[in-house]
Structures are given as C-alpha cells and as structure tokens.
Amino acid sequence: SQTIHQWPATLVQPVGSPLSLECTVEGTSNPNLYWYRQAAGRGLQLLFYSIGIDQISSEVPQNLSASRPQDRQFILSSKKLLLSDSGFYLCAWSGLDSGANVLTFGAGSRLTVL
Amino acid sequence: AQSVAQPEDQVNVAEGNPLTVKCTYSVSGNPYLFWYVQYPNRGLQFLLKYITGDNLVKGSYGFEAEFNKSQTSFHLKKPSALVSDSALYFCAVSAANTGGFKTIFGAGTRLFVKA
Numbered sequence: 158s159q160t161i162h163q164w165p166a167t168l169v170q171p172v173g174s175p176l177s178l179e180c181t182v183e184g185t186s187n188p189n190l191y192w193y194r195q196a197a198g199r200g201l202q203l204l205f206y207s208i209g210i211d212q213i214s215s216e217v218p219q220n221l222s223a224s225r226p227q228d229r230q231f232i233l234s235s236k237k238l239l240l241s242d243s244g245f246y247l248c249a250w251s252g253l254d255s256g257a258n259v260l261t262f263g264a265g266s267r268l269t270v271l
Numbered sequence: 272a273q274s275v276a277q278p279e280d281q282v283n284v285a286e287g288n289p290l291t292v293k294c295t296y297s298v299s300g301n302p303y304l305f306w307y308v309q310y311p312n313r314g315l316q317f318l319l320k321y322i323t324g325d326n327l328v329k330g331s332y333g334f335e336a337e338f339n340k341s342q343t344s345f346h347l348k349k350p351s352a353l354v355s356d357s358a359l360y361f362c363a364v365s366a367a368n369t370g371g372f373k374t375i376f377g378a379g380t381r382l383f384v385k386a
Contacts, residue, residue, distance in 0.1 A: 258371040267312075
C-alpha cells in the first residue's frame with residue numbers, strides 16, 4: 158500500500174529565516190506530487206505540482222520554491238520567510254495507484270511565521 | 272482557466288435530515304470532479320469522484336453527488352445526516368483534456384450537523 162509522509166508537523170520560524178518542508182511517498186512509482194497551502198482553515202491554494210523529476214509547475218508567484226530531487230520526494234522551500242507565508246501546508250500525490258487523479262494528502266505542516 | 276465555487280460558507284442541518292452541499296465549476300472540456308472532507312487539523316480525505324459515465328456517483332460514508340453538465344454543478348448529498356458528518360467539505364475539479372494533473376479546490380463549506 159501507498160503512504161505519504163510530511164514533516165515537520167509544526168514549525169515556528171522568524172521572519173526572514175529559511176524554510177524547508179519535506180514530503181515523501183512510498184509504495185508507488187512516478188507519482189504526481191503537489192503542494193497546497195490552506196489559510197485560516199478554509200480554501201486550498203495550489204502552489205506547485207510535479208509530474209516528474211525536475212518537472213515542476215508553479216501556480217502562484219510568491220516567496221516559495223519547490224524541488225523534486227528524487228522520484229518520490231517533494232520539497233517546499235523559501236530563502237526568507239514572510240509573515241504572509243504562515244499557514245497549513247499540505248503535500249499530496251496522485252497516480253496510477255490512486256485512480257484517476259484522486260489526491261492522497263499528507264497530514265500537513267503548520268507553519269507560523271513570527 | 273479552472274475554477275470552483277462553493278456558494279455556502281456553512282450549512283446547518285439536523286441529524287437525520289437530508290443534506291446538500293453545493294458546488295459549481297468552470298473548466299475547458301470535460302471535467303474530473305471530486306469531493307474531499309477535512310476533519311480538524313487533518314489532511315483531506317477523498318469522498319467520491321466523477322470521471323465519466325453515470326451522473327450519480329456514490330462514495331464513502333453514504334455520500335453521493337450528481338453531475339449536471341448543463342448547470343455545471345456537482346452537489347454533494349446524503350439522505351440522512353449524522354453528527355459525525357460535521358466537517359469541512361471541499362469540491363475540486365481538474366481538466367480531462369490536460370491529463371487531469373492540475374486540481375483546483377473550492378473555498379470549502381463547513382457542515383454542522385446538530386443532534
């Protein structure tokens with residue numbers, strides 16, 4: 158079976174500090190990978206998605222970047238955090254094993270920028 | 272461009288009554304449509320999907336949704352609500368003609384079921 162791991166679960170960072178959130182998927186090959194941000198417990202904003210290694214699409218111009226160094230690893234980064242980067246970040250995957258673009262989400266990472 | 276609208280921020284229903292959570296969408300070509308549920312401080316869980324075929328799709332926990340192409344809607348329904356159904360519900364869409372990779376979510380509707 159497939160599992161998705163996302164860490165850290167909670168992060169408190171000062172403004173201007175760097176960020177690295179990691180996501181890995183096990184039990185499948187060549188997954189599509191996604192980063193979403195959820196602000197204030199409501200809507201999800203698609204940040205990045207990747208259909209393969211080094212194939213990353215950015216949906217919203219912002220202070221964040223994503224990388225996919227390995228097939229099942231997806232990293233969300235920032236060089237200098239802003240207050241507005243606070244939120245709940247969700248990694249997800251889809252693929253042949255999930256069925257017709259159904260997304261399976263990680264447990265999320267809550268980022269607070271002070 | 273794809274978009275999803277969930278016109279109600281909140282839906283209140285009494286336990287045992289039927290519930291409906293509304294969703295309309297905009298996408299080029301044929302849509303893939305989904306409903307997800309989120310419990311507090313958790314990731315989203317898949318409920319059901321429409322890809323093709325029968326317009327009425329059934330999913331987890333007794334939920335169902337009806338695809339209406341002319342109204343570009345995909346409303347979520349359940350014949351008899353439970354208190355445990357209280358959660359945040361998201362409608363989502365992706366475009367079949369671009370491989371369905373890019374999934375866009377609505378703003379979410381909070382469902383409260385009162386005992």
